[in-house]
Amino acid sequence: MTTYEIVLEWQDGRTESIRVEADETVLEVAERAGLGLPYGCLTGACATCTGRLTAGDLAYRRSPRALKKHQQRNGYVLLCIAEPRSDCHIDVGSRIQAEMMSNPLK
Amino acid sequence: MSDVEPTTETEGHHHGQTEGPGYVTPQAAITESDPEKIAYVMSLYVGTDVDAPDFLSVVDVDPDSETYTEIIDRVEMPNKGDELHHFGWNACSSSCHIGGLERRHLVIPGQRSSRIHIVDTKDRRNPQIETIIEPEEVFEYDLSAPHTVHCIPDGEILISMLGNANGELPGGFLELNDDFEIEGRWDPPGEIQMNYDFWYQPRHNVMISSEWAAPSTYYPGFDLADVEAGRYGQQLHIWNWTEREVEQTIDLGEEGQIPLEVRFLHSPETTHGYVGAALSSNIFHFFESDGEWHAEKVIDVDAREHEGWEMPVPGLVTDLLVSMDDRYLFFGNWLHGDVRMYDISDPAVPRLADRVWAGGHFGDSYPTGEHGREVGGGPQMLQLSLDGERLYWTTSLFSSWDNQFYPEEAENGSVMLKADVDPRNGTMELDADFLVDFGAFPDGPARAHEIRWPDGDCTSDVWQ
Numbered sequence: 319m320t321t322y323e324i325v326l327e328w329q330d331g332r333t334e335s336i337r338v339e340a341d342e343t344v345l346e347v348a349e350r351a352g353l354g355l356p357y358g359c360l361t362g363a364c365a366t367c368t369g370r371l372t373a374g375d376l377a378y379r380r381s382p383r384a385l386k387k388h389q390q391r392n393g394y395v396l397l398c399i400a401e402p403r404s405d406c407h408i409d410v411g412s413r414i415q416a417e418m419m420s421n422p423l424k
Numbered sequence: 425m426s427d428v429e430p431t432t433e434t435e436g437h438h439h440g441q442t443e444g445p446g447y448v449t450p451q452a453a454i455t456e457s458d459p460e461k462i463a464y465v466m467s468l469y470v471g472t473d474v475d476a477p478d479f480l481s482v483v484d485v486d487p488d489s490e491t492y493t494e495i496i497d498r499v500e501m502p503n504k505g506d507e508l509h510h511f512g513w514n515a516c517s518s519s520c521h522i523g524g525l526e527r528r529h530l531v532i533p534g535q536r537s538s539r540i541h542i543v544d545t546k547d548r549r550n551p552q553i554e555t556i557i558e559p560e561e562v563f564e565y566d567l568s569a570p571h572t573v574h575c576i577p578d579g580e581i582l583i584s585m586l587g588n589a590n591g592e593l594p595g596g597f598l599e600l601n602d603d604f605e606i607e608g609r610w611d612p613p614g615e616i617q618m619n620y621d622f623w624y625q626p627r628h629n630v631m632i633s634s635e636w637a638a639p640s641t642y643y644p645g646f647d648l649a650d651v652e653a654g655r656y657g658q659q660l661h662i663w664n665w666t667e668r669e670v671e672q673t674i675d676l677g678e679e680g681q682i683p684l685e686v687r688f689l690h691s692p693e694t695t696h697g698y699v700g701a702a703l704s705s706n707i708f709h710f711f712e713s714d715g716e717w718h719a720e721k722v723i724d725v726d727a728r729e730h731e732g733w734e735m736p737v738p739g740l741v742t743d744l745l746v747s748m749d750d751r752y753l754f755f756g757n758w759l760h761g762d763v764r765m766y767d768i769s770d771p772a773v774p775r776l777a778d779r780v781w782a783g784g785h786f787g788d789s790y791p792t793g794e795h796g797r798e799v800g801g802g803p804q805m806l807q808l809s810l811d812g813e814r815l816y817w818t819t820s821l822f823s824s825w826d827n828q829f830y831p832e833e834a835e836n837g838s839v840m841l842k843a844d845v846d847p848r849n850g851t852m853e854l855d856a857d858f859l860v861d862f863g864a865f866p867d868g869p870a871r872a873h874e875i876r877w878p879d880g881d882c883t884s885d886v887w888q
Contacts, residue, residue, distance in 0.1 A: 352475075354473065356505070357504065358470055358536030359505075359591060359639075360505070361568075363639055364591065364639065364644065365644035365645075366470060366471050366507075366536060381590075383640040384591075384640055386647075412472050412473050412834070415471065415644070415645075415824065416827040416828075416834075420828065421828045422646060422648045422828070423735040424734055424735075
């Protein structure tokens with residue numbers, strides 16, 4: 319199985335690198351490594367695990383129902399259902415989800 | 425299971441003339457209950473960078489206790505990511521004539537995870553997780569996103585499920601048996617599309633359910649494009665309780681967008697109740713007349729201009745409750761920051777009796793005084809003492825929605841506040857000496873959502 323290097327970057331400057339096989343999700347490996355990424359439904363419906371892909375390729379195990387097309391075009395990804403297809407750089411942490419959904423009345 | 429011997433408090437139920445749990449009538453719940461000493465509160469870390477599971481807080485609300493207003497115990501869930509939200513009892517006053525049943529087990533769903541926890545409160549101050557229904561078991565019934573838990577007579581439990589196994593529509597209802605196993609899907613699939621809260625009134629063979637949206641729509645946060653696309657609900661479903669079929673659907677229209685909490689009055693004889701339309705910020709009165717159910721808007725909260733906001737700010741009526749004596753309706757405007765009390769002695773014509781302001785975008789950020797803690801969110805989940813004299817509330821709505829409207833809630837955590845209510849005079853006043861701080865845990869600040877008392881409350885007890 320091909321293994322890829324995934325670099326996770328938090329807004330406060332923290333960086334971690336994990337090796338993820340092509341049939342594993344980024345989230346499951348990050349959890350195994352105890353990195354403390356946020357998550358919720360684990361099925362791609364809720365967007366709690368949203369990250370932002372800044373380099374590389376990911377493929378989904380199932381449809382990312384929590385993301386709209388324009389959010390996907392802007393690089394937002396659901397790490398609970400995303401498997402790597404190349405080395406990747408991903409912005410992570412709860413701020414990414416919060417940034418994706420701003421106050422609609424403001 | 426707890427190995428702690430039951431305290432006298434645990435054994436101190438007032439059963440009146442009942443053999444089972446709860447009280448024989450709503451009036452008995454008022455006169456035979458003792459003032460609440462502890463509160464169970466849903467507490468959560470989901471959607472933050474705190475690497476810890478959500479938990480059940482046991483809050484000391486006994487003013488004679490040395491640990492008054494403190495969180496005296498925490499029951500941590502085994503997994504991260506649940507979003508503990510609403511919860512309920514295995515049995516309530518609807519089973520008051522059924523011997524052998526006790527109000528003892530809390531049924532605590534994870535709104536995001538679809539995991540269902542059963543917690544034993546035999547030792548009230550030190551509850552223990554007894555068993556867990558894992559998400560995969562729930563998905564087998566093509567349901568997800570468990571929300572409202574009501575016990576139904578005979579010891580079974582009914583849970584509103586807001587989505588199918590994909591987190592899309594249709595939702596439905598999941599039934600558990602008295603061994604806390606999945607009995608099956610309660611409703612024939614397709615009776616409803618959207619689901620949210622429900623309440624049943626057995627003497628009239630009716631259940632009423634409301635509508636939020638598909639989980640994949642509301643989970644990520646609130647998007648006006650979803651409202652414009654019709655992805656949020658505006659209907660009430662009137663069910664034949666025993667036949668499990670929708671007999672009538674009421675479209676509340678533009679003024680009834682996102683109808684959430686459904687509250688019947690407590691008298692088993694009544695056919696009156698209320699539902700709050702969160703987005704439209706209106707309260708609808710529903711009632712039966714000539715064999716038909718009707719819903720009429722009876723309270724309209726005006727949106728307000730706020731400096732720096734492009735659009736007028738709706739009140740966002742998210743929770744409401746009816747006092748046990750059916751005399752008052754309370755609701756909160758989560759975005760504005762006020763909690764209102766209405767005289768409903770004529771249910772069709774609610775009369776504003778009083779209100780308090782605490783937090784929100786228009787209320788005082790320091791409602792308990794300059795030296796108190798800053799209140800980030802607005803009044804959200806409400807709970808009233810059985811005697812109707814103490815109203816409590818928490819400030820978090822839903823992790824992703826909090827992030828949009830009160831981002832500071834993630835940084836500082838929620839609070840639980842209280843107002844003293846005078847039912848005789850129809851007034852209430854914020855208790856400046858009461859504040860439970862959910863922001864000061866070693867793991868980090870937590871959000872707080874639904875509140876329940878060990879001996880039943882105004883939002884869970886139903887009478888046959």
